[in-house]
Amino acid sequence: MIPLSEPLFEGNEWKYLKACLDSGWISAAGPLTSQLEERFSHLLKTEGMVALASGTAALHLALKASHVQEGDLVLVSDYSFIASANVIRYCGADPIFMETHPETWQADPLALSNWLDRHASRQDNTCYHLESGRKIAAMIVVHAYGFPADVIAFADISNTWNIPWIEDAAGAIGSKIHDQEVGTFAPFGAYSLNGNKILTAGGGGLLACKSKHDETYIRHISRQAKTEGAHYIHDEAGYNYRLPDIMAAVALAQSERLEAFLSRKKEIALQYRHSLPHLHWQKHGPESAPNYWMLAFRTPQKTRILHHLIEHGIQAKEGWYPLHLQPPYRGSLFAGNPANTIDIYNQVVCLPSSVGLKAEELEQVISAIKEIE
Ligand SMILES: Cc1ncc(COP(=O)(O)O)c(C=O)c1O
Numbered sequence: 001m002i003p004l005s006e007p008l009f010e011g012n013e014w015k016y017l018k019a020c021l022d023s024g025w026i027s028a029a030g031p032l033t034s035q036l037e038e039r040f041s042h043l044l045k046t047e048g049m050v051a052l053a054s055g056t057a058a059l060h061l062a063l064k065a066s067h068v069q070e071g072d073l074v075l076v077s078d079y080s081f082i083a084s085a086n087v088i089r090y091c092g093a094d095p096i097f098m099e100t101h102p103e104t105w106q107a108d109p110l111a112l113s114n115w116l117d118r119h120a121s122r123q124d125n126t127c128y129h130l131e132s133g134r135k136i137a138a139m140i141v142v143h144a145y146g147f148p149a150d151v152i153a154f155a156d157i158s159n160t161w162n163i164p165w166i167e168d169a170a171g172a173i174g175s176k177i178h179d180q181e182v183g184t185f186a187p188f189g190a191y192s193l194n195g196n197k198i199l200t201a202g203g204g205g206l207l208a209c210k211s212k213h214d215e216t217y218i219r220h221i222s223r224q225a226k227t228e229g230a231h232y233i234h235d236e237a238g239y240n241y242r243l244p245d246i247m248a249a250v251a252l253a254q255s256e257r258l259e260a261f262l263s264r265k266k267e268i269a270l271q272y273r274h275s276l277p278h279l280h281w282q283k284h285g286p287e288s289a290p291n292y293w294m295l296a297f298r299t300p301q302k303t304r305i306l307h308h309l310i311e312h313g314i315q316a317k318e319g320w321y322p323l324h325l326q327p328p329y330r331g332s333l334f335a336g337n338p339a340n341t342i343d344i345y346n347q348v349v350c351l352p353s354s355v356g357l358k359a360e361e362l363e364q365v366i367s368a369i370k371e372i373e
Contacts (some may be wrong), residue, residue: 048215055192146293232343
């Protein structure tokens with residue numbers, strides 16, 4: 001089977017893992033987690049960076065640091081992996097799903113602005129939902145499949161409406177807009193190091209923070225909020241969300257390959273697009289450079305194409321199920337028209353996109369698609 005998205009370990013992974021095991025420092029008390037944070041802070045050019053147990057943990061702590069409280073509302077992209085919404089529930093808040101743009105598959109800032117004009121008000125630097133009177137405490141903008149969402153427009157909305165925002169850049173490490181790294185536009189940007197991402201440690205996450213103050217706070221609550229000293233005094237109910245050194249060892253080796261991985265991803269994406277130009281590929285703005293994490297297109301023939309590819313030993317997959325239809329979130333508030341996400345779900349086919357995809361495998365996928373069209 002040609003896999004959808006699998007990792008590639010051909011750098012220093014074994015070497016760093018062995019050194020980590022030999023040193024005996026395998027927990028987060030060792031030096032590698034801090035090295036990883038410094039590496040990514042440098043690579044992504046951000047003030048603060050905290051290595052965490054998962055992308056989900058990174059999003060959760062970003063919401064905590066944005067002061068989301070029980071009973072609040074949080075705006076979130078509707079076309080995403082479920083973790084983007086679950087973290088809102090972890091805070092005792094509820095989601096408001098945002099309309100999806102039919103071409104980019106990202107949350108649509110224009111539709112959101114129109115909705116806020118009709119359904120929100122600002123009082124004392126706080127945004128409220130008019131009908132329920134509840135605070136709209138934050139906004140999570142997802143970069144779907146690693147392609148950049150319109151961060152400039154969302155930054156503007158965040159300022160205008162006093163809604164703190166977070167970039168869910170789980171799959172978007174290495175994507176850029178105007179040469180700036182995606183995940184560094186908002187006060188917080190969450191990345192995932194899950195096994196299916198471009199860079200992986202088997203699991204894990206990173207949280208980019210715009211301010212040193214936020215970085216210090218996030219690090220503190222990710223380590224059980226333990227105060228300094230040889231005692232067990234914890235100044236709030238913290239979390240055990242640290243990334244252990246044994247995983248940081250793998251992530252460090254992977255980070256050395258980022259540029260090579262990004263250029264291979266781009267080659268794969270361009271070959272798909274050149275060989276199958278009539279397919280309805282996911283779009284992105286002219287000023288943005290995606291990392292091409294997951295390569296996907298829209299087609300009214302989704303089921304037929306998926307069956308055909310799977311029969312030919314190709315692990316193609318359907319896209320994300322709209323979050324507003326997921327069982328835990330049915331009946332949630334929606335900002336705009338939910339139909340766009342449903343249309344996207346009904347049509348999206350994700351293709352093998354692994355960084356280690358071989359030329360002959362790529363040809364095999366392309367030929368299989370040409371056969372069925
Ligand atoms: C858009 C999005 N957000 C959040 C996550 C959660 O990341 P993790 O699996 O590292 O917790 C994922 C994981 O695939 C994702 O795709």
